Amino acid sequence: GESVGLHLPTLSVQEGDNSIINCAYSNSASDYFIWYKQESGKGPQFIIDIRSNMDKRQGQRVTVLLNKTVKHLSLQIAATQPGDSAVYFCAGANAGNNRKLIWGLGTSLAVNP
Amino acid sequence: KAGVTQTPRYLIKTRGQQVTLSCSPISGHRSVSWYQQTPGQGLQFLFEYFSETQRNKGNFPGRFSGRQFSNSRSEMNVSTLELGDSALYLCASTLRTSAQETQYFGPGTRLLVL
Numbered sequence: 001g002e003s004v005g006l007h008l009p010t011l012s013v014q015e016g017d018n019s020i021i022n023c024a025y026s027n028s029a030s031d032y033f034i035w036y037k038q039e040s041g042k043g044p045q046f047i048i049d050i051r052s053n054m055d056k057r058q059g060q061r062v063t064v065l066l067n068k069t070v071k072h073l074s075l076q077i078a079a080t081q082p083g084d085s086a087v088y089f090c091a092g093a094n095a096g097n098n099r100k101l102i103w104g105l106g107t108s109l110a111v112n113p
Numbered sequence: 114k115a116g117v118t119q120t121p122r123y124l125i126k127t128r129g130q131q132v133t134l135s136c137s138p139i140s141g142h143r144s145v146s147w148y149q150q151t152p153g154q155g156l157q158f159l160f161e162y163f164s165e166t167q168r169n170k171g172n173f174p175g176r177f178s179g180r181q182f183s184n185s186r187s188e189m190n191v192s193t194l195e196l197g198d199s200a201l202y203l204c205a206s207t208l209r210t211s212a213q214e215t216q217y218f219g220p221g222t223r224l225l226v227l
Contacts, residue, residue: 032214034215034216036218041220042220042221043117043203043205043218043219043220043221044156044203044205044218045218046215046216046217049215089155089156091156093214097169098168098169099169099214100158100161100169100171101146101158101216103155103156103157103158104155105154105155106155
């Protein structure tokens with residue numbers, strides 16, 4: 001079946017370094033992707049999204065890159081801060097599944113001071 | 114605008130009981146989605162309601178049901194609770210236009226079934 005998955009369940013980085021969280025998807029018809037951040041005890045919080053007609057989109061300290069050829073997307077966090085410690089989820093949707101978001105399992109990012 | 118609100122925040126039930134969870138979406142949002150989140154399974158999609166109609170449904174048994182009211186508020190019900198239903202239940206609201214489909218999540222209801 002259709003899937004969205006993260007490459008690593010955990011990632012540890014030093015404060016100030018850049019973080020890269022990767023995600024792969026199986027359905028080439030997926031045309032919308034979104035990244036969420038979930039801190040302990042809270043619901044997922046929207047970070048950034050990207051449509052398939054784009055390769056790159058930048059936000060504040062975050063960049064999402066989409067490679068449709070290999071069905072891969074990544075979230076880059078610049079100058080990672082302790083407050084970035086959380087679980088990060090990617091999700092994708094397409095018109096074929098009535099735009100239902102298919103979620104990955106999440107990557108837990110730990111920022112070491 | 115106020116965010117998505119969910120009530121109650123915490124709930125303890127015993128096996129066999131039923132439970133109703135409530136979600137109030139962001140004002141103006143007509144789509145409400147429900148998810149079950151457990152440590153090993155991530156976010157599992159339950160269902161989505163749009164304008165009082167179920168638009169999408171996940172792969173959960175019939176014990177899980179939902180509805181949406183004319184003011185877009187939504188409820189989900191779980192009957193005959195099982196231990197495995199212990200989870201964080203998340204509600205998300207979406208504006209749902211051709212250009213907008215970002216889901217905004219509430220804090221969740223943490224359900225513990227004993």
